[in-house]
Amino acid sequence: METLESLIENFSFLESWEDKYQYLIDLGEHLEPLPDNLKTDAFKVAGCQSEVWLVPSCENKKFSFKADSDAIMVKGIISILLIIYDQKDLFEIKNIEVQKIFAKLGLEEHLSPSRRNGMLSMVEKIRFYAAQFEKNV
Amino acid sequence: MFLVDDIRKDFPVFSDLKDGKELVYLDTAASAQKPKCVIDKICEVYTHSYANVHRGTYALADEITKAYEDARQIIADFINAKTSSEIVFTRNATESINLVAASWGVENLKKGDTVLVSEAEHHANLVPWQIVAQKTGAELKIFKIDDNGAFNEEKFDQALTPDVKLVAVTAMSNVLGSVFPIKKITTRAHQIGAKVLIDACQAVVHQKMDVSDIDCDFLAFSGHKLYGPTGIGVLYAKSDILQTMPPYQTGGDMVDTVTYLKTTYAPAPARFEAGTPAAVQAIGLGEAVKYLLQIGFENIKSHEDNLISYFYQKAQKTQGLKIIGTAQDKGGVFAFDFNGIHPQDLAFVLAHENIAIRIGHHCAEPLVKRMGYNSLARASFGLYTSKNDIDAFFKALDKAKRFF
Numbered sequence: 001m002e003t004l005e006s007l008i009e010n011f012s013f014l015e016s017w018e019d020k021y022q023y024l025i026d027l028g029e030h031l032e033p034l035p036d037n038l039k040t041d042a043f044k045v046a047g048c049q050s051e052v053w054l055v056p057s058c059e060n061k062k063f064s065f066k067a068d069s070d071a072i073m074v075k076g077i078i079s080i081l082l083i084i085y086d087q088k089d090l091f092e093i094k095n096i097e098v099q100k101i102f103a104k105l106g107l108e109e110h111l112s113p114s115r116r117n118g119m120l121s122m123v124e125k126i127r128f129y130a131a132q133f134e135k136n137v
Numbered sequence: 138m139f140l141v142d143d144i145r146k147d148f149p150v151f152s153d154l155k156d157g158k159e160l161v162y163l164d165t166a167a168s169a170q171k172p173k174c175v176i177d178k179i180c181e182v183y184t185h186s187y188a189n190v191h192r193g194t195y196a197l198a199d200e201i202t203k204a205y206e207d208a209r210q211i212i213a214d215f216i217n218a219k220t221s222s223e224i225v226f227t228r229n230a231t232e233s234i235n236l237v238a239a240s241w242g243v244e245n246l247k248k249g250d251t252v253l254v255s256e257a258e259h260h261a262n263l264v265p266w267q268i269v270a271q272k273t274g275a276e277l278k279i280f281k282i283d284d285n286g287a288f289n290e291e292k293f294d295q296a297l298t299p300d301v302k303l304v305a306v307t308a309m310s311n312v313l314g315s316v317f318p319i320k321k322i323t324t325r326a327h328q329i330g331a332k333v334l335i336d337a338c339q340a341v342v343h344q345k346m347d348v349s350d351i352d353c354d355f356l357a358f359s360g361h362k363l364y365g366p367t368g369i370g371v372l373y374a375k376s377d378i379l380q381t382m383p384p385y386q387t388g389g390d391m392v393d394t395v396t397y398l399k400t401t402y403a404p405a406p407a408r409f410e411a412g413t414p415a416a417v418q419a420i421g422l423g424e425a426v427k428y429l430l431q432i433g434f435e436n437i438k439s440h441e442d443n444l445i446s447y448f449y450q451k452a453q454k455t456q457g458l459k460i461i462g463t464a465q466d467k468g469g470v471f472a473f474d475f476n477g478i479h480p481q482d483l484a485f486v487l488a489h490e491n492i493a494i495r496i497g498h499h500c501a502e503p504l505v506k507r508m509g510y511n512s513l514a515r516a517s518f519g520l521y522t523s524k525n526d527i528d529a530f531f532k533a534l535d536k537a538k539r540f541f
Binding site for chain 1: 496
């Protein structure tokens with residue numbers, strides 16, 4: 001799995017949007033698929049233009065997520081989000097400035113609140129899951 | 138015929154470039170761009186003629202009230218209504234249909250009655266009837282269309298049983314582009330005593346609607362798809378029906394006399410326009426209609442027919458492109474699948490080429506599912522759409538293919 005640092009470095013070499021998209025697609029193609037039995041309505045993220053499922057898990061107060069989509073570029077964005085939010089605790093999840101990270105990657109358009117492609121819904125869902133887990137512990 | 142280059146000059150948005158690229162706007166079925174005359178009219182009213190309508194006793198108030206009522210007359214003439222009092226201004230077609238559902242529907246439908254709609258309805262002409270059915274105990278029935286999206290006369294006739302009290306149907310599908318024979322539908326429905334509501338949102342932009350000829354009881358459309366402002370819609374209803382309908386919303390300007398305990402209502406259309414109306418938007422819509430009439434609907438139609446056959450020509454040469462909705466009688470709306478590429482993925486690439494298309498379920502989720510998809514991409518034309526736009530679209534598809 002790539003680290004956030006290596007992602008930022010890799011994206012910094014890509015100048016054209018075409019190259020960035022190609023890299024996102026490559027990331028999407030390498031995203032581990034979610035087993036079909038987890039692609040249920042319960043794990044669906046509402047508000048996306050494509051089908052997105054997000055499954056949380058928590059160990060020692062550190063969260064990690066698995067996710068999938070039927071759109072390949074969305075899978076690419078998902079794989080970045082999973083790297084950003086991997087092995088983080090609730091405090092970190094709350095405070096990660098994900099839009100700033102996407103701006104660094106040159107992908108800010110994908111997390112723009114005005115684009116209703118639902119990528120922000122995924123971030124909100126991650127925060128929601130983390131808060132719910134914390135409450136139940 | 139008109140020259141599309143001249144038309145494009147009427148729309149200021151096309152002189153804007155994004156990263157040096159011209160806008161290729163293929164989303165007119167969602168909302169149309171605005172001609173300068175409409176934009177100027179709105180500016181002019183707000184600048185020089187603005188006051189509340191129907192309330193003031195001074196020159197400005199008279200001026201805007203007259204302009205508002207003139208706009209109502211323009212709309213009445215445009216769809217050939219008998220009088221302007223058959224025209225209710227609403228926020229949009231959605232509100233127009235909700236008004237009929239909540240007022241006429243709740244008052245007139247009961248258990249044992251049926252509302253008949255097609256498989257091709259926009260949510261706006263489906264969900265209000267679901268609600269009315271729940272409230273009144275009436276049943277909601279869906280009649281099937283052909284797999285290519287065409288209206289199927291036989292299936293409609295079968296579904297048109299004596300219990301049907303209302304047929305609510307689109308004149309043109311916003312996903313498939315199929316044009317429905319609304320005059321025939323109306324005649325058949327009237328033969329069994331059912332009322333007819335036409336959702337003319339898409340159709341009104343592409344062809345001349347004549348409510349006296351169609352003889353429908355209700356007709357709804359939005360201003361923003363008709364090159365007019367947002368926030369203004371139209372409900373046409375036959376006078377004898379409209380005058381018997383109870384109010385939908387209550388408040389100012391829709392009343393006759395009010396005491397603390399009891400109110401009598403103004404006659405229609407005022408009865409259905411509670412509160413300060415979107416007068417400037419109505420006037421803007423009137424201006425948009427004048428603009429379209431000046432161009433001429435025969436010209437608009439032949440321009441669109443040219444674009445449709447050009448699109449089909451290009452599509453035939455494009456491997457992996459499947460058009461969803463290929464009815465013989467079709468407007469300039471093309472939902473499509475391209476090599477199974479997810480519409481969201483496609484939209485990412487097209488957006489970078491400054492090409493605007495719509496993706497998703499197009500507010501017609503049951504229809505998209507019925508056609509076998511969860512999500513579809515859609516390209517739709519307006520009177521400013523050029524062959525260059527279509528070329529750019531196909532070039533971008535080709536580019537997308539290299540990505541996915």
